[in-house]
Amino acid sequence: PGYCPSGFRVRRRLRKKGKCWEKRQDGCSFLTLTYDPWTYMDFEKPAWWADKSIPYDDPQRIAIYQSDAWNKGIEKLFRESKQKRHVGEFMRKMREELGAFEWFCVLEFQPTSGAVHFHLLMNHYRMDAEHIGELWGHGFVKRMVSYGDRTLGYLTKYLTKGVEAP
Numbered sequence: 001p002g003y004c005p006s007g008f009r010v011r012r013r014l015r016k017k018g019k020c021w022e023k024r025q026d027g028c029s030f031l032t033l034t035y036d037p038w039t040y041m042d043f044e045k046p047a048w049w050a051d052k053s054i055p056y057d058d059p060q061r062i063a064i065y066q067s068d069a070w071n072k073g074i075e076k077l078f079r080e081s082k083q084k085r086h087v088g089e090f091m092r093k094m095r096e097e098l099g100a101f102e103w104f105c106v107l108e109f110q111p112t113s114g115a116v117h118f119h120l121l122m123n124h125y126r127m128d129a130e131h132i133g134e135l136w137g138h139g140f141v142k143r144m145v146s147y148g149d150r151t152l153g154y155l156t157k158y159l160t161k162g163v164e165a166p
Contacts, residue, residue: 029124029145031132033090034117035081036139041073056112065113074114086138087118093135098124 038045046064048054054061064070081087087105095101103122109115117139129143 029120029122029127029143031120031122031144032117032142033087033120033136033138034140034142035077035115037073037077037113037115039139040077040080041069043069062112071114074116078116081116081138087120090136094122094124094127094132097135098127 046060048060091103101122101124103120106119108117108119110117129141132143133141
């Protein structure tokens with residue numbers, strides 16, 4: 001079964017679960033499921049947006065992130081992701097392909113844009129990122145395979161940043 005916490009007992013639970021997974025010979029996967037925010041916007045993406053030389057903190061980008069139209073699009077994205085339970089749907093598709101496995105999920109908002117994405121740690125690794133992206137179907141996927149305590153420590157810290165444990 002999976003678990004998507006609302007912000008309590010996260011670090012301890014993840015550490016305990018992850019240590020069990022790390023004992024496995026084949027490691028585990030760390031996924032970042034990102035939405036493509038432009039599918040939720042009521043205005044066109046600027047032609048310069050894809051230019052990788054323009055940093056994320058560029059005033060042009062910040063002006064868009066601070067606009068009412070952008071905020072309405074992000075709110076629409078967040079509402080739809082909750083109503084349609086995109087992560088649950090994604091995990092059902094993953095189980096259909098891989099069989100049973102355990103997973104842990106944390107929701108995060110991009111600090112500059114407010115865009116929604118999910119970080120998942122799962123005790124299965126046998127699928128390539130391109131196929132995972134097809135199953136996700138809402139944007140982009142990054143995948144990393146974890147094999148040791150150092151990686152687990154990093155992932156635990158990353159997944160729980162900003163989360164207060166009681």
